[in-house]
Structure formats: structure tokens, C-alpha cells
Amino acid sequence: xxxxxxxxxxxxxxxxxxxxxxxxxxxxxxxxxxxxxxxxxxxxxxxxxxxxxxxxxxxxxxxxxxxxxxxxxxxxxxxxxxxxxxxxxxxxxxxxxxxxxxxxxxxxxxxxxxxxxxxxxxxxxxxxxxxxxxxxxxxxxxxxxxxxxxxxxxxxxxxxxxxxxxxxxxxxxxxxxxxxxxxxxxxxxxxxxxxxxxxxxxxxxxxxxxxxxxxxxxxxxxxxxxxxxxxxxxxxxxxxxxxxxxxxxxxxxxxxxxxxxxxxxxxxxxxxxxxxxxxxxxxxxxxxxxxxxxxxxxxxxxxxxxxxxxxxxxxxx
Amino acid sequence: xxxxxxxxxxxxxxxxxxxxxxxxxxxxxxxxxxxxxxxxxxxxxxxxxxxxxxxxxxxxxxxxxxxxxxxxxxxxxxxxxxxxxxxxxxxxxxxxxxxxxxxxxxxxxxxxxxxxxxxxxxxxxxxxxxxxxxxxxxxxxxxxxxxxxxxxxxxxxxxxxxxxxxxxxxxxxxxxxxxxxxxxxxxxxxxxxxxxxxxxxxxxxxxxxxxxxxxxxxxxxxxxxxxxxxxxxxxxxxxxxxxxxxxxxxxxxxxxxxxxxxxxxxxxxxxxxxxxxxxxxxxxxxxxxxxxxxxxxxxxxxxxxxxxxxxxxxxxxxxxxxxxxxxxxxxxxxxxxxxxxxxxxxxxxxxxxxxxxxxxxxxxxxxxxxxxxxxxxxxxxxxxxxxxxxxxxxxxxxxxxxxxxxxxxxxxxxxxxxxxxxxxxxxxxxxxxxxxxxxxxxx
Numbered sequence: 001x002x003x004x005x006x007x008x009x010x011x012x013x014x015x016x017x018x019x020x021x022x023x024x025x026x027x028x029x030x031x032x033x034x035x036x037x038x039x040x041x042x043x044x045x046x047x048x049x050x051x052x053x054x055x056x057x058x059x060x061x062x063x064x065x066x067x068x069x070x071x072x073x074x075x076x077x078x079x080x081x082x083x084x085x086x087x088x089x090x091x092x093x094x095x096x097x098x099x100x101x102x103x104x105x106x107x108x109x110x111x112x113x114x115x116x117x118x119x120x121x122x123x124x125x126x127x128x129x130x131x132x133x134x135x136x137x138x139x140x141x142x143x144x145x146x147x148x149x150x151x152x153x154x155x156x157x158x159x160x161x162x163x164x165x166x167x168x169x170x171x172x173x174x175x176x177x178x179x180x181x182x183x184x185x186x187x188x189x190x191x192x193x194x195x196x197x198x199x200x201x202x203x204x205x206x207x208x209x210x211x212x213x214x215x216x217x218x219x220x221x222x223x224x225x226x227x228x229x230x231x232x233x234x235x236x237x238x239x240x241x242x243x244x245x246x247x248x249x250x251x252x253x254x255x256x257x258x259x260x261x262x263x264x265x266x267x268x269x270x271x272x273x274x275x276x277x278x279x280x281x282x283x284x285x286x287x288x289x290x291x292x293x294x295x296x297x298x299x300x301x302x303x304x305x306x307x308x309x310x311x312x313x314x315x316x317x
Numbered sequence: 318x319x320x321x322x323x324x325x326x327x328x329x330x331x332x333x334x335x336x337x338x339x340x341x342x343x344x345x346x347x348x349x350x351x352x353x354x355x356x357x358x359x360x361x362x363x364x365x366x367x368x369x370x371x372x373x374x375x376x377x378x379x380x381x382x383x384x385x386x387x388x389x390x391x392x393x394x395x396x397x398x399x400x401x402x403x404x405x406x407x408x409x410x411x412x413x414x415x416x417x418x419x420x421x422x423x424x425x426x427x428x429x430x431x432x433x434x435x436x437x438x439x440x441x442x443x444x445x446x447x448x449x450x451x452x453x454x455x456x457x458x459x460x461x462x463x464x465x466x467x468x469x470x471x472x473x474x475x476x477x478x479x480x481x482x483x484x485x486x487x488x489x490x491x492x493x494x495x496x497x498x499x500x501x502x503x504x505x506x507x508x509x510x511x512x513x514x515x516x517x518x519x520x521x522x523x524x525x526x527x528x529x530x531x532x533x534x535x536x537x538x539x540x541x542x543x544x545x546x547x548x549x550x551x552x553x554x555x556x557x558x559x560x561x562x563x564x565x566x567x568x569x570x571x572x573x574x575x576x577x578x579x580x581x582x583x584x585x586x587x588x589x590x591x592x593x594x595x596x597x598x599x600x601x602x603x604x605x606x607x608x609x610x611x612x613x614x615x616x617x618x619x620x621x622x623x624x625x626x627x628x629x630x631x632x633x634x635x636x637x638x639x640x641x642x643x644x645x646x647x648x649x650x651x652x653x654x655x656x657x658x659x660x661x662x663x664x665x666x667x668x669x670x671x672x673x674x675x676x677x678x679x680x681x682x683x684x685x686x687x688x689x690x691x692x693x694x695x696x697x698x699x700x701x702x703x704x705x706x707x708x709x710x711x712x713x714x715x716x717x718x719x720x721x722x723x724x725x726x727x728x729x730x731x732x733x734x735x736x737x738x739x740x741x742x743x744x745x746x747x748x749x750x751x752x753x754x755x756x757x758x759x760x
Contacts, residue, residue: 014754014758052538085338100327
């Protein structure tokens with residue numbers, strides 16, 4: 001079942017179009033990547049889902065109901081530009097935000113204490129936000145986003161400003177939340193950063209959705225039948241052993257090990273036949289398929305639609 | 318809970334936060350404590366100084382004309398001693414003498430001039446007293462010489478007239494009004510409203526800018542409507558203002574009554590003097606001192622106290638809500654306080670204009686300028702306050718209040734439209750054309 005269904009949404013601002021006929025299906029309990037360059041329209045779409053703005057045309061459904069203010073409490077939102085009241089105490093502020101999401105004070109206090117322990121920040125309750133470092137404030141912000149256990153969690157550029165340790169901490173929490181039943185929408189222009197944890201993605205460019213589906217299916221569809229082989233041995237023997245079904249794209253010798261990139265010119269050529277041909281000639285260290293990155297797919301897709309324009313957009317959102 | 322109740326709950330949460338964070342601030346506590354001290358000091362210190370530091374002068378009079386011997390009246394603070402010496406002698410021995418100044422009068426009749434040499438600066442009152450004594454002396458001499466009228470004869474015919482103003486209404490009822498007390502009350506109310514709108518309006522604006530620059534606003538408006546956030550902020554800050562004023566009034570009262578006990582009757586005396594002074598400047602010169610208290614009492618009885626109080630509260634809040642919404646809109650449209658200047662102008666101009674015009678309105682509280690400005694919502698909180706103590710027709714008052722309510726619904730609507738777009742707009746220089754467009758954006 002889809003937790004969220006965006007149906008033919010249009011949004012225009014005075015000078016530009018933010019969304020043009022965008023439709024999305026976000027399956028329950030998935031991690032959904034909303035990818036696209038800056039200015040593509042991601043934030044506009046997220047603001048519509050959060051009911052901060054309304055679409056000019058089109059509809060949004062939350063669990064098959066038309067999105068309405070009663071759904072606010074089931075959505076958690078971490079905006080790209082984030083911040084807290086600087087002069088307000090951490091605990092007090094988290095309580096305030098939780099109550100705005102409809103939690104009772106008692107419930108929020110109990111849950112906050114748990115999260116504070118989990119993130120090892122119990123000592124911060126009475127500190128003012130301005131006394132915290134940026135990373136510390138980000139942790140607090142994340143807690144306030146997920147505290148009311150929303151069914152749908154929308155994270156806009158969640159890792160910007162996090163150091164690698166905290167990034168991993170947050171990634172772990174996100175996966176845990178998904179396993180407990182939450183659905184997460186990730187929005188980012190940095191496509192590499194989330195493809196590893198996303199189940200589904202949608203690519204948006206210049207206010208239009210250009211591609212969506214399961215990550216695995218998309219990647220399969222964009223496989224180029226290319227491999228990288230690392231071996232020790234003679235390059236000539238290697239080339240001789242290759243059948244005609246492969247074309248060498250590049251090769252380089254690094255400290256006695258040869259790295260070769262190959263592309264299968266014939267779809268019948270499999271990794272097995274490749275290894276079979278080579279196994280008696282050279283000492284194979286590793287073989288792996290070169291899969292296209294989301295970024296490659298994005299660029300390819302954009303150039304398919306509009307061959308003259310493959311640059312990543314730069315206008316402000 | 319019903320959806321509506323939940324929303325109301327959220328507004329009250331916002332109001333609570335706006336109120337508590339401000340009331341708990343050190344600056345609020347300090348201002349609340351210092352304010353009454355300053356106010357009380359402003360009232361008490363001049364009186365106290367007046368009492369303690371009166372102008373004691375022992376003046377050596379060297380009168381070359383010989384016309385003013387025994388003309389100067391000695392008082393508690395001024396002592397005149399006539400010395401028949403040469404001025405140079407007097408000056409030479411001045412520094413070792415008991416005198417604080419030498420008054421040197423030369424010339425005869427209208428040509429009389431006077432010089433005062435001093436060790437201790439004589440006060441303005443002393444000087445004017447000497448001047449008038451000399452003038453009176455010359456006048457008396459002239460009267461005597463030219464018309465043969467003595468000083469005593471003149472005093473006998475000195476008339477005392479007080480013009481009593483009586484309002485006669487259509488039904489034939491009559492009431493006495495004192496323009497002086499009315500002016501003071503009306504203007505006082507107007508000043509307080511003016512201050513309140515400015516002080517707390519700017520706080521609303523700062524609050525909005527703070528939320529915008531700290532970027533927390535987007536999180537909050539994913540939970541509540543921007544309009545609710547704006548309204549919650551305006552109301553919360555209004556409550557802060559009311560709290561502060563209430564505390565000021567109570568604390569000022571306490572301090573003044575303590576001071577009164579300490580300084581005892583003297584204050585009472587000087588106070589009366591001060592009131593008399595006010596009366597004089599207002600042109601009611603001949604009110605007898607003994608009657609001042611009674612007069613004030615009778616005037617206060619005649620002023621519509623209940624109407625005044627209710628209207629004060631109404632215009633106080635109405636004016637603040639009207640302007641508060643506009644201040645919130647400005648805050649939402651800019652990125653920092655430095656950018657607010659261009660938008661502040663159109664808001665501060667009607668306020669300052671009303672404040673300046675208020676002084677003309679006092680002179681002519683029933684004129685057409687007063688009438689129209691007391692209906693126009695941007696100026697009515699101040700101008701109507703000035704007019705009410707003089708008596709305003711009920712229909713005018715009700716119409717003005719009605720227009721003010723319409724006015725603040727209007728500004729709140731406009732501000733709400735600008736606000737919801739503005740708070741999400743970063744790094745963009747906004748002009749009026751842009752603001753105009755925001756009014757018509759679809760939610």
C-alpha cells in the first residue's frame with residue numbers, strides 16, 4: 001500500500017514553475033529518495049506534502065485520504081535549512097515542538113528522556129541552543145523531528161552539516177525507524193549519498209519528474225554490461241585469452257597489478273564466461289560489475305529528454 | 318479532541334511560549350524594576366531637589382538711584398541688604414563678605430539698568446523676581462509722578478477674574494469642563510498608547526526576524542498555520558506588555574507612596590505648587606491656591622472616567638494589534654533588522670503624525686481635523702484618546718471603534734498574506750511591488 005500518493009501536482013510561482021504535472025507513489029515502510037539538482041522543485045513538493053503551501057492543481061493523498069491538517073501529526077519534517085530558538089533551553093524547546101505536533105507534555109517528556117539517553121546527550125536538557133555546537137544542535141533537531149513517531153518522515157538534505165560519525169548514527173536510526181514501520185522520504189541533490197539506503201527513488205529535474213521506481217530495477221535497466229578486472233600477470237596473455245565478445249575500455253598497471261575495464265559487446269557474454277576464459281591465463285584478484293551511479297543515470301536521462309541540456313540546474317529553489 | 322480545539326490549543330501553546338520566554342528574560346525583569354524607579358525618580362527628584370537645594374542668596378544691594386530702598390521683599394531664601402557704598406568698594410570686599418551676590422542698580426527712571434555680580438549663581442526665579450520688583454518700582458514711580466496714583470490705590474483696583482467654561486448641550490443640560498485636566502489625561506493616554514505600539518510592535522518584528530533567521534520557522538509552520546504563529550506571537554507579546562505596564566503602575570504607586578511618607582508634607586506642598594504651575598501655563602492664572610484640590614476633584618468628577626478607562630484599554634489593544642500585525646509583516650519580509658528601514662517608514666509616519674497632530678487636537682478637540690483623524694484607524698488610537706476627556710459623541714466613539722476593529726482585521730489579513738510568503742523567502746531583496754504580489758498568492 002502507498003502511504004503517500006501525489007497526483008498530478010502543479011505549482012507555479014510568479015517567475016518560475018516549481019512543479020509540473022508531478023505524480024509520485026511512496027510505498028509504506030520504504031525509504032524513498034527524492035533526487036534532483038538544486039532548484040528542481042524538491043523543496044516545493046515537500047512543502048506541499050507538509051501543507052506549508054498548497055498546490056495550484058492536483059491532489060495529495062495520505063493513506064488514501066485527501067491530505068488535511070489532521071495528518072500533520074503523522075508527518076515529521078526536517079527542513080534543509082534548519083534551526084532552533086537560540087536563546088531557548090534544549091529540553092524546553094524540544095517539549096514545545098513536540099506539543100505543537102500534538103503530543104501531551106508528559107508523553108513528550110518521557111520519550112525525550114529516552115532519546116536523550118540514546119544519543120548520549122542527557123546533560124543538555126537545560127543548556128541553551130546557542131551553547132551547542134552545530135553537530136550537537138543537529139542531533140537535537142533530529143530528535144524533535146522523530147519524537148512523535150510519525151508514520152511519514154521527510155528529511156530534506158539530512159546529512160548536510162553532519163560529520164561521518166553522526167551521519168552513520170542517523171543512518172542507523174533511519175533504518176531502525178523504517179524497520180519499526182515508518183516511511184522515510186529523503187530529499188537530496190547529492191545522489192550518491194542515499195542510493196545505498198533507498199528502496200525507491202524519483203528523479204526530478206526542472207519541475208518535472210523524469211524517472212522513478214525501485215532502485216534495483218532502475219539500476220538493472222541502466223546496466224551497461226561493463227566490468228572491472230584486477231589481475232596479476234601478462235597483459236598480452238590477458239588480451240589473447242579474451243574472446244571477441246569483450247572490448248577493452250582502459251587498462252593500467254599499478255604495482256604489478258593490472259586494472260582493466262571491459263565492456264561486453266554481446267549480451268550473451270556473462271561474468272562466468274569471462275572468468276572461464278581468463279582463469280587459466282592470469283591470476284585474478286577481483287572482478288566486479290561497473291554499475292552506473294544514480295548521477296550517471298540522471299545525466300543520461302536528462303540528455304535523453306533534452307540533448308542540449310545536461311548541466312545540473314543552478315537556479316534558486 | 319475536535320480539530321478546532323487542537324488548533325486553539327496550538328495557538329495557546331505559541332502564546333505561552335512567546336509570553337514566558339520574554340517574561341523570564343533578565344532584560345524584562347530589569348526594565349520592570351527600573352522603569353518605576355525611573356518614573357518615580359522623575360517625579361520625586363525635582364521636588365526633592367527643589368526642597369533641598371533652594372536658591373539661598375544674601376544679596377548686597379547697591380542702589381545708585383535710591384529708588385528701591387526697601388522695595389525688595391525678603392523671603393525664606395532671599396535676603397536683600399542695602400549698602401550705601403561705592404560699587405567698587407563693594408566689589409573689592411565681595412569675596413570676603415557674607416554676601417552671595419551684589420545687585421548694582423544704576424540710571425534713573427526708564428533708563429534703570431541692573432547688574433548682578435555673583436559667587437553663587439542666582440536661579441532664574443531670583444532674577445525674575447528682582448526684575449519684576451525693579452519694573453514694579455519704576456511703574457509705581459511713573460504712576461505716582463505722572464498720574465498721582467499710589468501703590469496702595471493701584472492694589473485696591475486690581476481685579477481677579479476667572480473664566481468658567483460651561484458646555485451646553487442640545488437638551489439644555491450644562492456641564493463644566495476643565496480643558497487643563499482633560500488635556501493632561503488625554504495626552505497622557507495618547508503617549509502611553511504611542512509608546513506601547515512602538516516598543517512592543519518592534520518586539521513582534523524582532524521575534525519574527527529571529528524565527529526567520531534561525532530557520533526554525535519552517536519546522537513550526539509544518540505543525541501550525543503561519544497565521545496562527547503570527548497571531549500567537551502578537552497576542553503573547555501584548556500580554557507581556559500588559560504585564561509590564563501593570564507592574565509599572567503598581568510599583569510606581571508603591572514607590573511614590575513610600576517616598577511621600579518619607580518626604581511627608583513637603584511633597585504634598587510642592588505637588589500642589591506644580592499643579593498650580595500647570596494651571597498657570599494653561600492660562601487659568603487666577604485660581605486660588607486653596608481651591609486647587611477641590612477644583613481638580615470637581616473636574617475629575619466631570620470627566621467620563623468609565624468611558625475613558627474602557628476606551629483607553631480598547632484603543633491601547635486595538636492600536637497595538639493593528640500595528641503589531643504590520644510589524645510582523647515587515648519582519649517576515651526581510652532577512653535582518655538592518656533591512657527593515659524602508660518598510661518601517663510607512664508605518665511610523667502615521668504614528669508620529671498622529672502624535673504630533675495630537676498637540677493641535679488638544680487646542681481644538683472638536684475640529685474637523687480631530688474628527689477625521691479620530692475615525693481613521695491608523696491614527697484613531699492616539700487622536701481619539703486625546704479627544705475623549707473633552708467629551709465625544711457616543712456615535713463617533715462607536716464608529717471609531719468599529720473602524721479600528723475593521724482596520725486591524727484588515728491589517729492582520731494583509732500581514733498574514735505577506736507573512737506566510739515572506740517567512741520562507743530567503744536572500745531576496747524585497748520591494749513593495751513584490752509585497753503586493755504576495756497578497757494574491759494562492760495558499
